[in-house]
Amino acid sequence: MMSQYSVFQLLRETLRGHTGWRPAWRDPAPKQRYDVVIVGGGGHGLATAYYLAKEHGITNVAVVEKGYLGGGNVGRNTTIVRANYMLPGNQRFYSKSLALWEGLEQELNFNLMMSQRGVLNLAHTDGQVDMFARRANAMRLHGDDAEIWSPEKIAAEVPMLDLDSARFPVRGGLMHKRGGTARHDGVAWGYARAADRLGVDIIQNCEVTAIERDPQGRITGVDTTKGRIKTGKVGLAVAGHTSQVAQMAGLRLPIETHLLQAFVTEGLKPILDQVVTFAAGHFYISQSDKGGLVFGSSLDGYNSYTARGNLPMVEHTAEAAMSLMPCIGRLRLLRHWGGVMDMTMDGSPIISTTHVPGLYLNGGWCYGGFKATPGSGWCFAHTIARDQPHPIGADLRLDRFMTGRELDEAGTGAQPNLH
Amino acid sequence: MRIPCPVCGARPSEEFTYRGDARPVRPPMDSSDQGAWVDYLFFRDDERGRIKEQWQHTGGCRAWIVVDRDTATHAVHGSELARDAAEGGQA
Ligand SMILES: Cc1cc2nc3c(=O)[nH]c(=O)nc-3n(C[C@H](O)[C@H](O)[C@H](O)COP(=O)(O)OP(=O)(O)OC[C@H]3O[C@@H](n4cnc5c(N)ncnc54)[C@H](O)[C@@H]3O)c2cc1C
Numbered sequence: 062m063m064s065q066y067s068v069f070q071l072l073r074e075t076l077r078g079h080t081g082w083r084p085a086w087r088d089p090a091p092k093q094r095y096d097v098v099i100v101g102g103g104g105h106g107l108a109t110a111y112y113l114a115k116e117h118g119i120t121n122v123a124v125v126e127k128g129y130l131g132g133g134n135v136g137r138n139t140t141i142v143r144a145n146y147m148l149p150g151n152q153r154f155y156s157k158s159l160a161l162w163e164g165l166e167q168e169l170n171f172n173l174m175m176s177q178r179g180v181l182n183l184a185h186t187d188g189q190v191d192m193f194a195r196r197a198n199a200m201r202l203h204g205d206d207a208e209i210w211s212p213e214k215i216a217a218e219v220p221m222l223d224l225d226s227a228r229f230p231v232r233g234g235l236m237h238k239r240g241g242t243a244r245h246d247g248v249a250w251g252y253a254r255a256a257d258r259l260g261v262d263i264i265q266n267c268e269v270t271a272i273e274r275d276p277q278g279r280i281t282g283v284d285t286t287k288g289r290i291k292t293g294k295v296g297l298a299v300a301g302h303t304s305q306v307a308q309m310a311g312l313r314l315p316i317e318t319h320l321l322q323a324f325v326t327e328g329l330k331p332i333l334d335q336v337v338t339f340a341a342g343h344f345y346i347s348q349s350d351k352g353g354l355v356f357g358s359s360l361d362g363y364n365s366y367t368a369r370g371n372l373p374m375v376e377h378t379a380e381a382a383m384s385l386m387p388c389i390g391r392l393r394l395l396r397h398w399g400g401v402m403d404m405t406m407d408g409s410p411i412i413s414t415t416h417v418p419g420l421y422l423n424g425g426w427c428y429g430g431f432k433a434t435p436g437s438g439w440c441f442a443h444t445i446a447r448d449q450p451h452p453i454g455a456d457l458r459l460d461r462f463m464t465g466r467e468l469d470e471a472g473t474g475a476q477p478n479l480h
Numbered sequence: 481m482r483i484p485c486p487v488c489g490a491r492p493s494e495e496f497t498y499r500g501d502a503r504p505v506r507p508p509m510d511s512s513d514q515g516a517w518v519d520y521l522f523f524r525d526d527e528r529g530r531i532k533e534q535w536q537h538t539g540g541c542r543a544w545i546v547v548d549r550d551t552a553t554h555a556v557h558g559s560e561l562a563r564d565a566a567e568g569g570q571a
């Protein structure tokens with residue numbers, strides 16, 4: 062059993078030259094058989110394994126990851142955590158997820174650098190102000206926090222913004238104070254360590270290459286680059302590879318795979334206390350604890366499995382940055398990367414049983430799945446353990462596309478690159 | 481990424497609007513086959529590799545075209561007018 066992290070342990074290790082730290086999780090070889098195999102060791106897969114063990118007492122669980130923990134989207138996102146959705150099916154779910162975030166560092170005994178610095182959505186037209194007021198009311202009716210900020214309040218709190226630009230003047234904003242950021246790969250490590258302590262095997266560098274079924278179609282196991290593993294239940298949590306891995310079990314999905322880029326500048330003194338989004342051009346920005354400005358905008362816009370973006374979106378993002386915060390124009394970009402997104406046809410995620418007995422699906426997180434990590438693990442573990450949706454995630458079922466119950470938060474229709 | 485427009489030649493991708501997989505065909509407007517509509521609207525093969533997809537040259541001649549492009553590399557292998565593709569071109 063590994064020791065609890067604490068300030069005393071940190072002091073002791075400081076005095077000993079940090080020679081006493083042990084690996085935070087084991088590196089086991091796969092067993093012959095598990096009760097549940099989770100495919101994908103991103104945030105969602107690891108959270109699912111943790112809640113399976115903790116909430117449902119199912120500890121004979123393997124998380125099978127083809128690369129290393131934190132190498133997927135969980136370590137590539139812009140780390141924004143929020144619960145400012147409007148449709149009831151989404152609202153319930155993200156609200157639960159945010160509540161779980163709030164106690165997560167203590168629960169996992171891991172510093173996730175959770176920072177509820179507030180998320181401010183800027184409105185640039187009267188119509189947007191009205192729309193945000195409607196959204197704020199929906200959020201408050203549901204019990205979450207929301208405030209409408211006037212341009213004067215915004216000028217006082219976020220002085221670096223260009224508020225009176227002729228084209229995109231800031232008319233007001235929706236402030237969600239409990240929103241903020243968290244250390245993205247830390248979330249994977251925290252869940253991994255906590256799941257491992259409950260007996261979950263985390264198997265890295267192990268790619269699932271086939272999903273095996275009996276003549277009745279029931280799941281019997283998976284084939285991997287480290288050999289066959291028997292199991293009656295397989296949970297898919299492979300984010301940007303959902304379409305492909307689901308195909309191994311003959312599942313065709315309402316998903317298109319797209320590409321999203323992100324950017325970080327050189328470090329500077331604190332200039333931005335909140336997460337700010339620019340509604341005129343779909344752009345979001347925050348300042349990391351190291352001082353770099355972390356930002357991103359829209360998808361590149363065409364199907365892609367490369368985690369590598371093209372220059373037009375770099376230019377578009379830089380233009381949005383300059384419209385919102387002209388003062389950052391002389392900064393240099395330190396790093397710039399891309400990730401592969403499983404975009405659904407209605408822009409909302411899927412947590413679901415499937416028509417294949419023993420196969421469970423968690424995917425379609427589009428570019429908003431980081432904030433969902435705890436809630437997703439919570440609901441998916443329930444779905445796998447009980448063979449039915451969790452009430453909080455019930456509207457995220459796959460069959461909503463067959464029954465006309467899509468959750469199209471953006472109202473753009475079945476066109477994934479617009480969500 | 482440059483997209484070869486059969487009318488205008490190779491043009492930067494940002495002149496185009498993307499629609500997606502060119503294969504799904506809309507059921508007849510008077511069809512009440514719900515499964516066929518659901519399939520057409522929502523379900524995709526979403527391959528990793530070469531696919532045929534519809535783009536419109538909105539910033540140019542406005543033609544709808546079918547582009548043969550690789551989703552794993554972004555390599556573009558060719559294109560033709562969507563009308564020709566629908567009439568049984570090599571697409
Ligand atoms: C640039 C960018 C910015 C983003 N910004 C935000 C944001 O600000 N806020 C927010 O909420 N969300 C954001 N997201 C979305 C969020 O990162 C994802 O939705 C979320 O991380 C997906 O869940 P995950 O952590 O489980 O995914 P991943 O970390 O991608 O985990 C999936 C894992 O499955 C593994 N895998 C795939 N195939 C196999 C196989 N055959 N066998 C074994 N393992 C396999 C992969 O290697 C990967 O590690 C952003 C994403 C990107 C790319």
Ligand SMILES: [Zn+2]
Binds near residue numbers: 488489537540541542
């Ligand atoms: Zn043209």
